[in-house]
Amino acid sequence: MTPAQARALAAALIASADKADAEGATEVGVLQELRALDDAARADLDAAIKAAIDN
Amino acid sequence: MKRTLMLAAACGLTLLAGCASPSPASMPLAATARSHGSMAAATLARVGTCEMDVASDWTALIMFRQRAARDVTNRVINVDQARQVQALADTVRIDLDAACPSAAARLDVARRDAARVTLKTIAQLLEKNP
Numbered sequence: 001m002t003p004a005q006a007r008a009l010a011a012a013l014i015a016s017a018d019k020a021d022a023e024g025a026t027e028v029g030v031l032q033e034l035r036a037l038d039d040a041a042r043a044d045l046d047a048a049i050k051a052a053i054d055n
Numbered sequence: 056m057k058r059t060l061m062l063a064a065a066c067g068l069t070l071l072a073g074c075a076s077p078s079p080a081s082m083p084l085a086a087t088a089r090s091h092g093s094m095a096a097a098t099l100a101r102v103g104t105c106e107m108d109v110a111s112d113w114t115a116l117i118m119f120r121q122r123a124a125r126d127v128t129n130r131v132i133n134v135d136q137a138r139q140v141q142a143l144a145d146t147v148r149i150d151l152d153a154a155c156p157s158a159a160a161r162l163d164v165a166r167r168d169a170a171r172v173t174l175k176t177i178a179q180l181l182e183k184n185p
Contacts, residue, residue, distance in 0.1 A: 037113075042120055
């Protein structure tokens with residue numbers, strides 16, 4: 001794992017923990033957080049591809 | 056003299072035993088679980104669930120999509136290459152979802168390994184155009 005990946009994973013884990021705290025949950029939904037981040041990254045890449053075609 | 060030697064040997068053995076049993080602070084997680092009972096074992100079980108086995112792969116997937124978005128915007132890669140990354144990334148996602156569908160699931164090692172092969176392909180594709 002690169003340092004950048006480690007920081008990204010740490011940020012995702014902290015975000016999951018914060019969400020769990022806010023909801024009063026005792027389990028951290030790491031997979032849900034990672035899936036949501038991938039959804040966003042996929043959408044961003046789609047948008048970037050479309051913009052590159054349009055330009 | 057003999058008693059002194061026996062005492063010295065006993066002290067030496069005690070010291071060696073102390074060296075073999077590191078302090079809890081420096082023990083790896085597995086050793087901590089063994090010496091600190093069921094609560095630590097439960098924590099260890101949570102840490103050992105499949106979600107942690109695939110977390111780094113998910114992170115790599117996300118970062119590769121982000122990098123491809125930057126690279127196609129900056130014309131480091133072309134649209135076809137970006138589409139290829141997206142398609143490969145989608146395959147990785149399917150494999151990772153199958154490898155670990157939920158935190159409580161058992162890891163499907165074959166699907167996790169298949170995801171890693173595809174991640175390497177994406178890395179090579181992007182690194183051809185640094």
